[in-house]
Amino acid sequence: MNNILLLNDFSADAEHAFAYAKKLAQTLQVNLLVWNLKDSVQKQPIQNLITIGRRDVGSQKSNSTENLLNDVLKEIEESGVITYLTKKDTEGYTLHELIQKHQIKLIVKGTESHADAFDKFTSQFLTKTLCPVLVVPQQAKWVDVKQMVYLTDLRYCRAHITNYLKQIAYQLNAGLALAHITAAKLPEPETNYALSLYRQAIGHNPNQLNLSFQHITEHCINKAADVLIDVLHNNWLAMAYGKHHHTALHTACNNRQQKPAEINVPLLLFNC
Numbered sequence: 001m002n003n004i005l006l007l008n009d010f011s012a013d014a015e016h017a018f019a020y021a022k023k024l025a026q027t028l029q030v031n032l033l034v035w036n037l038k039d040s041v042q043k044q045p046i047q048n049l050i051t052i053g054r055r056d057v058g059s060q061k062s063n064s065t066e067n068l069l070n071d072v073l074k075e076i077e078e079s080g081v082i083t084y085l086t087k088k089d090t091e092g093y094t095l096h097e098l099i100q101k102h103q104i105k106l107i108v109k110g111t112e113s114h115a116d117a118f119d120k121f122t123s124q125f126l127t128k129t130l131c132p133v134l135v136v137p138q139q140a141k142w143v144d145v146k147q148m149v150y151l152t153d154l155r156y157c158r159a160h161i162t163n164y165l166k167q168i169a170y171q172l173n174a175g176l177a178l179a180h181i182t183a184a185k186l187p188e189p190e191t192n193y194a195l196s197l198y199r200q201a202i203g204h205n206p207n208q209l210n211l212s213f214q215h216i217t218e219h220c221i222n223k224a225a226d227v228l229i230d231v232l233h234n235n236w237l238a239m240a241y242g243k244h245h246h247t248a249l250h251t252a253c254n255n256r257q258q259k260p261a262e263i264n265v266p267l268l269l270f271n272c
Contacts, residue, residue, distance in 0.1 A: 001171060002103035003031045007110075007121075010036070017110030017136040020266070022082070024108070024134075027144070028171055031081040033102055035090065099129045106168075107133045126241050126271040132164065134236075139264035147175045148236035148268070149214060149228060153183040154197035158240055161270045162201060165238060166209060174235070175210035178202060179228065188217065225263050235265055240272035 006021045008014045018034070025032035090098055098104075107125055122133050150165055152158075157178070169176040178198055182188050189197065198213040205211055214232060218224040228234050 001028055001030050001105040001168065003033055004028070004106045004108060005099070005102065005104045006032060006034045006108045007125075008034050008036050011110065013110030013112055013138060015110070016138055016140075017108055020110075020136045020140065020142050021108040023142045025082075028168075030105075031083060033083045033085055033104070035085045095125060095128045096130075099131050104129075104131055107131055109133055109135055111135050111137050122269065123241070126269060130271050132271075133269045135267045135269060137264060137266070140266050143235060145172045145174045145235045147177065147232070147234050148172075148238060149177040149179045149232070149234040151179045151181055151216075151228075151237060151239045153186065154178065154180045154189075154194060154201050155186070156183065156240075156272075157197070157201040158270070158272050159201075159203065161238070161240060161272070162203060164270070165268075166203075166205075166207070169209055170207045175212065177212040177214045177232070177234065179214040179216050181216045181224065191215065229263065229265055236268050237263065237265060238268040238270070240270045 004021055004025050006014070006018055008018065021032055085102075089102075093101065099107075107129075109122060109125075111119075122135065125131065125133055148165065148169060150157075150161060152161075162178070165176055168174075178201055180189070180194050180198070194215050195213065202211055202213075214228070216224050216227065218227065225237075228237065
């Protein structure tokens with residue numbers, strides 16, 4: 001992975017997502033770029049956590065140039081490289097050109113809850129850049145990602161998604177599961193057939209990842225989410241933004257007549 005791009009709209013959601021993206025960039029040892037989407041004159045931008053020369057009044061530490069430089073270098077090393085995209089960096093480029101220019105492999109966006117995960121802006125990035133978007137809800141606390149799961153009807157599983165997930169799982173030293181959730185109006189596959197679909201979908205495993213299959217037969221998405229997160233301990237949920245892939249969760253998140261799915265982990269969305 002090359003770089004991570006955080007979308008900053010100066011909201012509390014973006015502030016929370018910034019802290020999460022910073023930890024993720026450190027773990028992956030990649031650069032974090034921050035794109036301020038609104039005029040920073042009107043609202044206070046996210047503050048760069050790399051602060052040079054800041055000390056408490058009562059500090060007994062030496063303020064020598066050598067010690068200060070060492071402290072700054074250590075802080076930069078711990079924080080990861082954080083770059084703010086200016087108007088000059090973004091003006092005149094299409095979204096696709098911007099992603100290509102800065103070698104962005106993952107976009108991070110904050111949200112109050114996954115009830116708002118599928119907004120127009122997220123859809124625009126997914127469809128126009130083909131770059132996956134990690135939607136981080138306010139409830140999501142940073143933890144080392146030990147397990148991620150791709151939710152899909154395996155009959156519609158996408159190879160480019162499983163390949164991406166295998167790569168990032170390897171970089172995070174995490175396990176990867178494929179969870180079959182039958183698409184609306186389709187018959188539930190028999191267990192052996194589902195296993196056959198899984199083996200075909202998961203493909204080769206050259207990095208000896210911890211791969212697994214999770215067959216979700218619970219049709220209530222709220223209960224399924226509880227199992228995926230609290231029982232199977234998945235830290236990230238991944239799915240494609242398209243027909244048959246996200247239908248159940250998308251419906252649960254946007255149906256005003258029922259309570260949205262309680263999902264307190266990041267949602268990794270792909271264009272299919």
